[in-house]
Amino acid sequence: MLNxxxxxxxxxxxxxxxxxxDTTTSPDLERDLRDSIDGxxxxxIDMGGLDYISSAGLRVLLSAQKxxxxxxxMKVVNVNAVIMQIFNVTGFSQILDIQ
Amino acid sequence: MGxxxxxxxxxxxxxxxxNAFLEEHLGEAGCPFKDQMQIVVVAEEIYVNIAHYAxxxxxGMFTLKxxxxxxxxxxxxxxxxxxxxxNPLEMEDPDxxxxxxxxxxxxxxxxxxxxxxxxxxxxxxxxxxxLKVIKKFRKASLDGxx
Numbered sequence: 001m002l003n004x005x006x007x008x009x010x011x012x013x014x015x016x017x018x019x020x021x022d023t024t025t026s027p028d029l030e031r032d033l034r035d036s037i038d039g040x041x042x043x044x045i046d047m048g049g050l051d052y053i054s055s056a057g058l059r060v061l062l063s064a065q066k067x068x069x070x071x072x073x074m075k076v077v078n079v080n081a082v083i084m085q086i087f088n089v090t091g092f093s094q095i096l097d098i099q
Numbered sequence: 100m101g102x103x104x105x106x107x108x109x110x111x112x113x114x115x116x117x118n119a120f121l122e123e124h125l126g127e128a129g130c131p132f133k134d135q136m137q138i139v140v141v142a143e144e145i146y147v148n149i150a151h152y153a154x155x156x157x158x159g160m161f162t163l164k165x166x167x168x169x170x171x172x173x174x175x176x177x178x179x180x181x182x183x184x185x186n187p188l189e190m191e192d193p194d195x196x197x198x199x200x201x202x203x204x205x206x207x208x209x210x211x212x213x214x215x216x217x218x219x220x221x222x223x224x225x226x227x228x229x230l231k232v233i234k235k236f237r238k239a240s241l242d243g244x245x
Contacts, residue, residue, distance in 0.1 A: 022114070022143055023111060023114055023143060023147045024111070024114055024115070051136055052136045052139065052140050053140075054140050054143045054144060054147075054208070055144060055204055055207040055208040055211065056147070058204055058207055059204040062199060062202055062204060065199045066199050066200060069199060069200070081133055082132075082133050082136040082137060082140075085137070085215070086140065086211060086215075089210065089211055089214040089215065090195055090207050090210060090211065091195025091196060091197075094195075094196065095198065095199040095202065
């Protein structure tokens with residue numbers, strides 16, 4: 001289960017995730033990002049309600065980061081201890097701006 | 100603390116069944132949320148790999164055995180399939196120091212398994228891939244989290 005809430009303000013977009021970003025739900029985020037990211041210069045992924053992320057979710061974050069590197073900036077906020085460990089062991093803590 | 104077993108078709112749709120099976124028994128055993136989530140993530144990586152590749156392009160069966168022991172507390176997960184022989188421990192680790200533009204996510208699931216579990220073993224016996232992972236944990240305190 002993944003719930004995605006979007007808050008936008010001009011070229012700023014926040015996507016707040018609740019649930020799990022796994023093999024089953026990652027395509028939902030990928031689709032939502034693809035539909036929303038045009039013209040966005042500041043993207044925030046709020047993981048406050050997220051239990052965990054698997055490699056399928058990492059793949060979506062990586063492609064969002066690559067797009068945002070070209071058109072602006074992306075940050076990831078409210079990361080729990082489980083997800084932070086996953087970012088650390090996969091080296092994602094080096095390529096994401098985690099606040 | 101108990102031994103539990105799940106056998107079903109190895110399809111992506113059944114990932115939810117795998118998750119529910121693990122969370123039910125790990126929760127009952129007092130496994131803390133953080134350890135449960137680490138086990139569930141690693142189980143997803145192993146399971147999805149079986150569902151995607153083991154029997155490709157066909158579909159086959161899998162068995163997941165879960166043994167939970169006490170003193171010290173640990174969960175042992177054994178994934179068994181009869182698909183193409185595949186030893187994930189032989190895969191080379193991805194370079195996790197590359198910048199985003201040069202990154203690929205291939206191999207990250209296996210890396211997570213290696214780094215987040217306490218022990219991993221693989222054998223191929225009688226045409227079965229048998230992958231075993233063990234995670235030690237401390238029983239959850241009364242608040243049920245950490």
